[in-house]
Amino acid sequence: MSFIRHALLLLIVILCPLRAAAHELxxxxxxxxxxxxxxxxxxxxxxxxxxxxxxxxxxxxxxxxxxxxxxxxxxxxxxxxxxxxxxxxxxxxxxxxxxxxxxxxxxxxxxxxxxxxxxxxxxxxxxxxxxxxxxxxGGLGIFTSYLEFGVVHILEGIDHLVFVFALLLLTGGTRKLFWAVTAFTLAHSITLAGSTFGWIALPSAPVEVVIALSIVFLAYEISLPSQRRDALTERFPGFVAFGFGLIHGLGFAGALREIGIPQGDVPLALLAFNLGVETGQLIFIATLLVAWFMIRRIFPGILAHLGRMTAIASYAIGTTSAYWVVDRLSGF
Structure with a gap:
């Protein structure tokens, strides 16, 4: 029980939105x-x-x-x-x-x-x-600048990372995770490119709200036993990841619009930014998997508490994402 309490405290510290710290960063x-x-x-x-x-x-x-x-x-x-x-x-x-x-x-x-x-x-x-x-x-300078910005954007975008973390919990780190992440990547690449080239145009405020709602949905599904989850979510999480990935791609596009794109090198900048986002995402997933491997080695009996830890994580993710929904709605 002591370990569970410490795990809950750690999740609260990591996931709770602290406005003062956010301003300083x-x-x-x-x-x-x-x-x-x-x-x-x-x-x-x-x-x-x-x-x-x-x-x-x-x-x-x-x-x-x-x-x-x-x-x-x-x-x-x-x-x-x-x-x-x-x-x-x-x-x-x-x-x-x-x-x-x-x-x-x-x-x-x-x-x-x-x-x-x-x-x-x-x-x-x-x-x-x-x-x-x-x-x-030169082209190399443009590529490296936008690659770096893509990595930084995903690693500093706590909502996108929490979504990926929720996908990991939902799939259990199995083969389904690979297909879910692949579908998420494909989807947000489509809408990122479509928005950059002007084929898709949506205001950023509702997009940010839907991104937060997508995390609320995953948190709810994670909190349920596998037999009570939505059939599509449980059997084919890649479809769910693809659908929400389309919305997250619009969020990435908003960040890209803020810095602008060199008109003579739009494809290069778009490719570099997208590769940066994927690199940052893979770094995050790899870090989580390595950390989980180390924790299992240090605490061999932790698997007996896996269900309870997943429930704690789902409530922490759901509470945080629900706050984001309310906060972003108030900013309309």
Whole structure:
């Protein structure tokens, strides 16, 4: 019983949404949209921490003026400001830095154009708070940037990870897991591509609600004995994963729209981002399976409590995802 209590406590700590911690981990966002004639429109957004902007700031190249914009205003989630700069000689070969980022636990996404229509994306972190703008952006740089962003997005997207974790519990880590994950991958790849190319267009708010509802559904199914579960879910979880994967793909597309895609390299960026998402997903699944293997080696008798642990996990997942549903509905 002591082990079960500790397992429940661990699940609560991992899965319960803690708003303060979330704000401290929210990313910053910097966009430099080229206007031509060595002029850029700068959009700077910093996370909110206890009602004030996170203490990070943009450091533009010395050739740019003005290097600072007006005071940021709160937009409901973060603090944003916009201004126009003139950078004599352009941005190529210059350094862009986020001051104070090294003292945080977050990162900053930088989306910039050397010239109109030529989009580049960089992710700055506490260990790498600055970068030098490439003189000639190449395909390899685009591929690695979007691959990294895909990995980071899935590993930081707690709702997508909880969905994958629920699939693992539902299938029991058997051959059904392989088909369920494959179906989920195929489905979200379809809607991610469709949304990116403009074939599918849905507002993000209801999509996020349905994503949370998909996790509530899986949590409910996991809480039931196998003989009482929906016949389709129990026998063919891949079909369920495919259906919900279509919705999750729209969520991934929303994240991709936020950073933008280089118009001349849409297929390359889309492929790299999708591969990044799959890589992050496989890393997560592999970590769970290795952790479960180690736990079974350390606690040989744990299988006797598997049913109770699954029930605890289902209630923790269901409670958290139900909170997400209410929270996202309130944000409409």
């Amino acid at each position: 929210d990313p910053g966002y910097l966009e430099l949209a080229a206007l031509g004639e060595d002029r850029w429109r700068v959009t700077w957004r910093t996370p909110d921490v206890a009602g004030t902007p996170m203490p990070i700031s943009v450091s533009l190249p010395l050739a740019c003026a003005p290097r600072e914009g007006p005071a940021p205003k709160f937009d409901g989630k973060g603090w944003s400001t916009t201004w126009v700069v003139a950078c004599e000689g352009g941005l190529a070969g210059e350094t862009i830095r986020i001051d104070g980022l090294e003292r945080t636990s977050t990162d900053t996404l930088v989306r910039y154009e050397i010239e109109p229509g030529t989009v580049e994306v960089r992710r700055l972190t506490a260990t790498e708070p600055a970068f030098t703008v490439d003189v000639v952006p």
